[in-house]
Amino acid sequence: MKQDIAFIEREVLKSKPDSTALGFGRYFTDYMFEMDYHADLGWHDPRIVPYQPLTLDPAAMVFHYGQAIFEGLKAYKAPDGSVQLFRPEKNMKRLNGSCDRLCIPQIDEDFLLMALKQLITVEKDWIPEGEGTSLYIRPFIFSTEPYLGVRPAREYKLLIILSPSGAYYGDQLSPxxxxxxxxxxxxxxxxxxxxxxxxxxxxxxxxxxxxxxxxxxxxxxxxxxxxxxxxxxxxxxxxxxxxxxxxxxxxxxxxxxxxxxxxxxxxxxxxxxxxxxxxxxxxxxxxxxxxxxxxxxxxxxxxxxxxxxxxxxxxxxxxxxxxxxxGQLSKRIYDAITDIQYGKLEDPFGWTVKVAAVEV
Missing domain, CATH: 3.20.10.10 (D-amino Acid Aminotransferase, subunit A, domain 2)
Structure with a gap:
């Protein structure tokens, strides 16, 4: 899949939330990635657009038959100011596994990862830098075809939204x-x-x-x-x-x-x-x-x-x-994984992926 990604700029940017009081999944960035699928066209029209509400037909099949899948990963700010992802290829592969099980058309994993990098490049100033914070990434796909009948849809929408977030459970390491x-x-x-x-x-x-x-x-x-x-x-x-x-x-x-x-x-x-x-x-x-x-x-x-x-x-x-x-082992694992994620520790596994600056 070789397509240019369009960029639609918003007129006014949002005010960014206090990085010390983010919570999880409460705030969303200025832009999102969007792409559509039609059985006659395949995946098409990839674009980065202002974060905004969606308009769907009341008969959109996702409402009635539940073809909806998602992923979750994060972007981290390293000490040198660079941005990195943690094993994103695993999430892309798992997304396609979900597609397969729910009869949703497969996505080009390399293309979607490239699109994600472009979106993060646009939104890099939203990545918080406080202890335990990150930019949560939510790719998801759902059926949009307006039709009442039990069969796989012929139309879908793929979105990636971003959310600056703190610890999931508040005091992260409190049992x-x-x-x-x-x-x-x-x-x-x-x-x-x-x-x-x-x-x-x-x-x-x-x-x-x-x-x-x-x-x-x-x-x-x-x-x-x-x-x-x-x-x-x-x-x-x-x-x-x-x-x-x-x-x-x-x-x-x-x-x-x-x-x-x-x-x-x-x-x-x-x-x-x-x-x-x-x-x-x-x-x-x-x-x-x-x-x-x-x-x-x-x-x-x-x-x-x-x-x-x-x-x-x-x-x-x-x-x-x-x-x-x-426990000692739990803490050791937490420290090792987070230090790799935030670029504080050498990554011996090749898990981290740098997000280089991309022209949008």
Missing amino acids: VKIHVEEQYVRAVIGGVGHVKTAGNYAASLKAQEAAEANGYAQILWLDAKDNKYVEEVGSMNIFFKINGEVVTPKLNGSILPGVTRDSVIELIRHWELPVREARISIEGIFKAHERGELEEVFGAGTAAVISPVGQLTWNGKTITVNDQKI
Whole structure:
């Protein structure tokens, strides 16, 4: 795909928010990237335009049949003032995996990454520089064809929006309380649990709302068939350090293959520490705690990076992990990944991608 990207300049730029009070996903930059698809034209008309509301037909198929997918990644300001991305090619590949599962036309991964770099070049002044801050990047695709009938749409829109953000959980490294969900399920093998589709998150809201009302930050989902095997947290993959070994649920078709998850596994192996992917029962986790072998629990995801877990509640029983303090390994992983992301540490894996200045 070789197309020039049009640039439509806005008349008045927004005032930028206070970088010390960003929160997560509340503010949006001046511009966004937009591109359309039609079955007769393919992906076409790529453009950077002012951030603005969309106009859609009431019969747009996304409203009725839910063809909507997205990704999440970040841009970081390095100490030398340069801007870099963290493993963006993994997000582009995963986006195409989501496209495939939901019958959405594939995108040119190299072209979309180039377009993203151009958008970030335009919006580089929006990248915050405070501790733990970043520019969150949300690419997403949804069906726009006005038609009432159950089939893949023939028209789609792809957008990339940007949001200057702080820590996902506020005090980033303060251990969170997690409720193990027993009534609802998130995904089944053979379904869409392994892709980032909007419906997965809509289906999680009921349980998440109840958990938050009882003081929990997140839900830990169990498998849909037996309701006994650990899958993932609502916004993160999950890791357990048991008797010196790190264990995380094995990808099985209902668990999202997280980019941070993969990075954590690579990093631990690089340090020559024991780590494995396995089928993990929640009962086994609680028994490991009873034996005094459950040393650390932490989540890993783009938004939170690493989030230590201080409490787990399941089947009417609550266990405390590491005296509700962040574990040494969790902290070491967090420091290593964030130092690579922000350009403070040499990247031995080739994970970071510099965003060079691009003419727009």
